Amino acid sequence: MSSELQLKLDYVKAYRENRLNCAQEILENPSLFDELVSICFSPQDKNNHKACWILEFVSYEKLDWLQPHLDFLFSNLKILKDDSSIRPVAKVVQLLVKSHYKKGENNISLSEENLQDCIEASFDWLINDVKVATKAYSIRTLYVLGKHYDWIHPELKVILDKDYGDHSAAYKAVAREVLKKIK
Template sequence: MPSDLQKKLQLVTAHRVVRNELASEIIENQSLFSELIELCFQFSNKSAPKAFWILELICYEKLEWLVPHLDFFCSNIKNLTHDSAIRPAAKIGLLLTISHFKKKEISLTENQLQQITETCFDWLITNTKVASKCYSIRALHLLGNHFNWIHPELKVILDKDYNNHSAAYKAVGREILKKINKQK
């Protein structure tokens, strides 16, 4: 029997107003957050990508709520296959790396940093949508300030793939390559 949250997720559409409504409801009732995380990774559930849409919106305001779930989140994002789930997961990965390295609000373990790194590289070199690749590039740039091997690897991939991608990918690629080259 589906829970109330599962029923609401089934009714969610891509319209931002609809997604915001459910995200606001969960922000007002934090006890639903753990269930939302679980639903994100129920790969057999057709609403799992929708759960990720909602999770992304919540993370903009309440990223700290993810802290008790970081091991679960970081170890499972590599298993995502649906582009509609990968894009928000990539954005959340970027938000986590920004919070860890720039804002110093959320502390990620070495293992979590490695899991995010591996997953971002996977998304970057496989056939995922451009938004996921762009979020991954930005996250990897930040992670490269911690793991010194990342920037050279990222540079090779960006140089090699640059001409085969969209304007958005090229814009992010140019920006990050400029930053990497400036750090030398």
């Protein structure tokens, strides 16, 4: 028998409003969040990509809900293979990394292992055949990480310079923006 969350995800469509409504239901029922995270990293689940869409929207409001799930999330980034799952998770990773390095209170605390998993996944997404939005999130995530790991910016620059001519206008815009900041 399907859970309450699975039944909700069955009805989620790609429309933004539809995804927002489901995310709002999760925000109003935090007890569903653990299962949502679990479904996100269960590629065999038919609602895997939908759960990832919802996780992205919930993360905009309650990024801190991910704190107890960080080891699980980062260690499982590499199991995601579907572009529809990877794109929203890449955005969540970007939000987590930005929060980790942001000055102030209520920041996300990432372990060194989390950061290493993030670096590996971000470079993998950048050099492999995934959609441009995922690559853009990865570029921005690696840019932030490169401020704290001195080897990242030179590697990122090499990849961006090499791949620049082979990509879309959206990729080129992000690459230009980050290359300007690196130099």
